Amino acid sequence: MNSRNAAPRSSTxxxxxxxLTPAAVPTDQCRNVTDLLVNRVQRVPGHIAFETRRPEAPLDAPWTQVTTREFADQVARLAKGLIATxxxxxxxxxxxxxxxxVWAVIDQAALFAGxxxxxxxxxxxxxxxxxIIADARPVVAFVESPDHRDRLLAAAADAGCEPPIVWVIDEAGTSSRESRNSLQALESLGEEISSEQLEARRxxxxxxxxxxxxxxxxxxxxPKGVLITHGNLVGQVLNTAAAYSEVVHDGGNTVLFLPLTHVLGRALQLICISNGxxxxxxxxxxxxxxxxxxxxxTFLVVVPRVLEKIEAAAAASAEQKRLLxxxxxxxxxxxxxxxxxxxGKxxxxxxxxxxxxxxxxxxxxLRDVMGGRMEYLLxxxxxxxxxxxxxxxxxxxxxxxxxxxxxxTAPLTGGRPGRIVAGSVGTPLPGNEVRIADNxxxxxxxxxxxxGYRASEHNAAAFVDGYFRTGDLGSLDASGALTITGRLKHVIVTSTGRTISPEPWEELVEAHPLVAYAILVGNDRPYLTALVIIDTDAARSWLLGRGEAEPEALDATRLTACRDARLDEEISAAIAHANSAVSPGERAQAWTAVVLGSEQSGECITPTMKLKRQAFLDAAGPLVDELYEPRAAHERPSPR
Known part of the structure; x- marks a missing residue:
């Protein structure tokens, strides 16, 4: 069955x-999330579900195609091994x-094994x-390499927990003794488990x-442990696929590079498995x-930073060819x-x-650079x-x-093909509802x-009247489309009592190709200042194009100020533009450019490239204090 004709579109x-957008597909057609793969195998076992390559193979070498049946067979063998343990x-x-x-195989195998x-x-x-180990208490773990295994066992020891049985995905450099914990060894264990035993567990x-x-x-x-049920996954997969039958269909393909640990990448993978x-x-x-x-x-899921980098690369290429x-x-x-x-005009x-x-x-x-077949980006x-x-x-x-x-469980709202409005994150997906609270x-x-959460004490503050509190600020238009305007916890209250949402100013500054992140500061302070995190890759390319040397700060390993006249001049224009677009009380009166540093990036940036705001501000405390020192050498008067 072609998913382009899977279900009618729901009206909001x-x-x-x-x-509220009513559900387009009932979830009770599945007993649990494993039925999504089982049903797909029954319909089209020979359809190509995945393309794989050996890690050492070049990207332009032929990729190996894996059918839905082959994938399901690998899942079953590994699931039997898990039961046998x-x-x-x-x-x-x-x-x-x-x-x-292999992540996809392990994920499904674990679910098949219950x-x-x-x-x-x-x-x-x-x-x-x-x-996480102390909270979840895993009995089995799959890790990428022996190094990851050693880290996991050390973490279990630190948590005072019984270590899980660890299976290693990549055996490179392992001894014969360690190979007993390979995926092949786990599959061999499962040979004693019958298909009937596996089905009963599934x-x-x-x-x-x-x-x-x-x-x-x-x-x-x-981090808090979020409980996601089989119903959550099935409901989202079936209804999201119904809303995007023009996008996710068995004639298309995608490249997944987002972390599968993140719920968005994993939900997309399930949608693809279910719909071919x-x-x-x-x-x-x-x-x-x-x-x-x-x-x-034909389709790709990205974070905004990826699109910003494509835009910046196109501009840099044009500049090199004197076509800017x-x-x-x-x-x-x-x-x-x-x-x-x-x-529509x-x-x-x-x-x-x-x-x-x-x-x-x-x-x-540019379309050719993206493969020449790209129909949509998400x-x-x-x-x-x-x-x-x-x-x-x-x-x-x-x-x-x-x-x-x-x-x-990933998408709550989304724009629809033919009804995309820039700046809006769309209407609720089928089966979901959005409400705007008084605040x-x-x-x-x-x-x-x-x-809810694994720790029940987190639930009281997370829900109100049966609704989950997202912590985001937003508004709905006449069509039911949502626009996100900021974070509730990011609101700045100055010592003068003024309340400010920093996102509009920050987004304007972050539009500059040399800027990775902009952070407006001012809680309990008399006025606003800002820290601007340099995009070090973009800065290096920009300086190289000018034939100029890099400042030493770009090679910093920890958070450090980057006081370079050339970069300051460029970023000043972005600061001036942002300041001119907001009211006087919302302008940054002083700012400092900083380099996050190779070691500190992991502490302050999530794997999906979001800034951990509080972690960054904690690390940048001395730099913030300097911004409020009178006549500081690096202080810039607010551009007017």
Whole structure:
């Protein structure tokens, strides 16, 4: 069955400060999430589900195709091995590995064996890993390498817990003794388990049972274990696929490079497995640009930072070829073209001619860089600048903006093909509801909303009147589309009593290609200041293009101020622009450019490239204090 015709599209019901999209597909057609794969195998066992390659193989070498049946057989063998170890239904199985095909096999195998899957970032620091182990108490763990195994065992010792049985994915460099803990050894154990025993275990869980515990990345404090049920996953997969049948279909393919530990990447993978979209995995996001022309995806999930880097690379290439003014004109043309499409109005003749020229010179080549078959991009995990969304749409690759959290099992809302509005994260997906509280907070309930946290004491503050409190501020328009305006916890209250949402100012500064993140500061202070985190890769390329030497600060390992006149001059323009766009009380009166440092990046940036605001501000305390010292040498008066 082609999923393009899977289900009718649901209409959104809109009331004052409330929007609801009824479910398009009932969840009771599945007993649990494993039925999604079982049903797919029964329908089209020979369909190509995955493309894989050996880690050492070049990206342009032929990729191996894996059918749905072959994938399901691998899952079954590994699941039988898990049962043979004595693992019982409902026990936690931890996965700590980068994004790869085997991750998908292990995830499904654990679910088939009745386990509760606990994904953990392979870059998790020892303290965080120990806290997760102490809370989840996994009995089995899968890790990428012997080094990861050693870290996991050390974390278990620090937590004072019985260590789990550890199975190693990559055996390179292991001894014959250690190879007894390979995936092949685990499969061999499972030869004594019958298909009937596996089936009995597979169907043991129902929709109300917990399928996975996902620990939040901790942008605002210690990670919390989010309980996600089989019903949450099934409801989101079936209804999201129904809403995007033009995007996720069995004639398309995608490249997954987001961490599968993150709920968005994992939910997308389940949608693809269920609906036949071919998946290839990349563990290193830096390989994506090289892989796209080889794999030619029709759809890609990205974070806004990826799109910003594509835009910056296009500008840098144009500048090297002395075509920068022409590229800037092409950008304006793309945005103008997209605005016409958004309003449903035909483009005037002059715009059509300019767009045709820009397409010939720039846009077609950029589409080729993305593989030449890209139908849609989905941007999530952070706010996307409206102008960037319009740029890509004007170049012929529409960007669907979505919004969700771990606690909503990935997407809660999303723009729809043919109804994409830049700056909006769309209407609730089928089976979900959004309400705006009196204080502007976005509240959610629906098929994907978690029943709560593993630690029950976290639940009281997380729910109100049956709705989950997202912590985000937003508004609904007449169509029920949601716009996110800021974070409730990010609101700044100055010592003068002024309340300010920093996001509008920060987004304007972050639009500059040399800026990775901008952070407005001012809680309990008399006025606002800012710290601007330099994008070190972009800064190096920019200086190289000018034939100039790099400042030493770009090589810092820890957070440090970067006082370089050339970079200051560039960023000053972005500060001036942002200050001119807000009221006087919302302007930064002084600012400092900083380099986060190679060692500190992991402490302050999540794997999905979001800034851990409080962790950064804690580390940057002395620099913030300097900004409020009178006549500090680095202080800049606010541009007017």
């Amino acid at each position: 019901i809109v009331e004052p400060d409330r929007a 004595g693992m019982r239904a409902g026990e936690p199985v931890l996965i700590m590995a980068p994004t790869q095909y 386990a509760v899957v606990v994904p953990v970032y392979d870059t998790a620091p020892l303290r965080q890993l120990a806290a 169907v043991d869980a129902d929709l109300d049972d917990v399928a996975t515990i996902v620990y939040t990345s901790g942008t605002t404090g210690a 979209m071919r998946v290839a995995h990349l563990s290193d996001p830096k390989e994506v640009t090289q892989a796209l022309p080889v794999l030619k995806p 003014p022409l590229w800037r004109g092409a950008q304006r043309t793309a945005v103008e073209w997209a605005r016409c499409e958004e309003r 035909p483009a005037p003749l002059g715009l059509r001619l300019r767009h045709a020229l820009a397409d010939q010179v720039f846009f077609r080549r 941007s999530g995990a952070a706010v996307l600048r409206p102008e960037l969304s319009l740029l890509f749409r004007g170049m012929g690759v529409p960007v669907i903006e979505g919004y969700g959290l771990t606690e909503t 502007g907070e976005v509240l959610a309930r629906g098929v994907g909303v978690s029943p």
